[in-house]
Amino acid sequence: MKVSTALAAKFPILRRTKDDGAIDVTAPARLDRRTKDLTKRLNPGDIAIIDHTDLDRVSADALLSSGVHAVLNVAHSISGRYPNLGPQLLVDAGVPLVDAVDPEVFDRVQEGEEVRLAQGVLYRGEDIVAKGRPQDSESMAAAMAEARAGLSVQLEAFATNTMEYLKRERELLIDGVGVPEVTTSIDGRHVLIVVRGYHYREDLATLRSYIREYHPVMIGVDGGADALLEAGYRPDMIVGDFDSVSDRSLTCGAELVVHAYRDGSAPGLRRLNELGHTAIVFPATGTSEDVAMMLADDAGAELIVAVGTHATLEEFLDKGRAGMASTFLTRLRVGGKLVDAKGVSHLYRSRISPLTVLALVAACLLTIVVAAYSSPAGQLYVDFIAARWDTFLYWLTGLFS
Template sequence: MSQLPHFRRSLPEDPTAGTHTVRVDRRTKDLTKRLRPGDIAVIDHADIDRVSAEALVACRPAAVLNAARSTTGRYPNLGPQILLDAGIPHVDGLGPEVMQVKEGTVAELVDATLVVDGRSVVTGHRQSAESIEAAQTLARIGLSNQLEAFAANTMEYLKKERALLLDGVGIPDIDTAIAGRHVLVVVRGYHYKEDLRALQHYVKEYRPVLIGVDGGADALLELGHRPDLIVGDMDSVSDQALTSGAEIVVHAYRDGRAPGLDRVRALGLAPVVFPATGTSEDIAMLLADDAGATLIVAVGTHATLVEFLDKGREGMASTFLTRLRVGGKLVDAKGVSRLYRTRISSASLVLLVLAGLLALGVALSVTPGGQAMLQAVMARWDDLISWLGGLLT
């Protein structure tokens, strides 16, 4: 490892100047749980998706270093552009060597090089607007291939889960009372927190059954709602949510393996196990539909081809078929926070109230009845002042 004196002369102009604590994890969503403002995030995440990028931005790291390629060209993913727009330096293609950096190491980023104790550890490619646009252009060209693969995956899923989709065979019984009620399914997806806040009045008025899909259960708790049902493989939901009193449904593979089952049982809980090929958000909708929900409101779920590919799972095509089964019951709340926002500010409301009071005062002062009322009010006011004066003396 060579010394980098020429890099040090450029440090004052670099937004990452100075040393920072390095946080390392192959799983981005696990890293964000302990990432602090000003840390350097080291990940191994090919095709950084939108949700992961937004989670990184929320942690306000000094920089994001990726061992993998942030855009492989498989599809036009949105993560790199989100990091760039947030002003977070982003270096990718660093290779597996960067994952060997120990957690808690103090280092600095100089251009595209990670420097520890004045020595170069590894160098990658620093993303810019030009490099991201070039990668996105190539990815759009190859999107047709992904569409064909998506269609093939959809047919494969239909063959495997025909009985489940058409007849509901294999859907387990649950204790949560759903029949005849609305159901709100919350997934940790695009704008899920904003859309959930926008549905606060709906939740208070209709009191739907609240289903949190993995981390969606924590989003419900953050807004003061206790989930009735938690569905998922239990890899991104907190112990607080799992022990909140909600019924637990562990999503298992078709062969019966359920990686999250041991964790739930270790908390002293007795979950329901649902083996299925699709995603956790799919089985949440299937459970609600099979249990007799009259309406299913989905928050943070995936709906477009790019969103399916962004999720990075082969089984994402199952969502398309699940939506066909649920049919008219499903209402997608995606973007409701952007569709409706109040346009009246607090200052405008105060001014409106003051204007109303002024108009009322003028009306009272120019009418005989109003003048009599004002005189009576003023008399009462004088009595009150006199009474307070007597207390003080």
């Protein structure tokens, strides 16, 4: 297994210990069966122990952003159902990935305990705690090839889920029946919807000039609200089930919309009540990003710009959830209003470019110079400035003589 030079330089504890390039990692262990919860507690250099079948790209990116030294997965990072993107992301970054680890590891290892990983074996001192199957580029390539072979089955399941969702939510999708009214002023404005998904940091960075010029309504979907605050913006609205958003975001003054189940139950509402916040409840079968798009569209948004959302078939399948069929249909419903952030970064150009500003300044200076030389009063000013300049040079020369 290879280690990238950048990663090894950033985390010196990650080291080669044998001539064959094997990796020996010694670090504190952090454990959680929910990867989303674990990434909130991870520190740079930790060994992450998870239970995540078909590790998706967003989860893998969150692990990498936390600076983990290694990832041990009790489940299969690639089960073969579809070509999920997360494991390859870890392997390409040089982070050791071990699959099918003994499930008892959750009982044998304590949170924060220092352990050692070598050749797919986890040690506490000299005692073996758990074993697994190390993954590398070759094993990942073979697993991905096998997963792609069964892709047709997943496409059929995706199509079936899409039809079932359309039958259940046709009134919501077609006529907007059930979309609640919000107090945030959206009609006729641009709306920026941020999901903490694919490349959300890079997309927000490319949109700075767009945000500065158009001042769009900012909607954070769960953790997307934290992403907006990290980028220096305050969300106008937060939509989601509120399981992955910080208390800081909830107290920033944004309007809160709880995504509830179709029967009206909303687990996220309990947390808001405990914090003393009021919220609008939106029962819907789809995902929270679907809810945000439907809210913006129903409220009369002129344009909806999406950051970090799922846009391609590969991303829908990588999410690994039947509910992603709703996202596909919601995008069809919103239609021409919806633009993905990458498209905006390529198409949008500021109305006043820096080159235009420089040309305007140069033209003004040229006009001043011409006016000064073409009039008696201007000539007097030129002579005065020249005299003052000579005096300044004489004084400056005297300092060094």
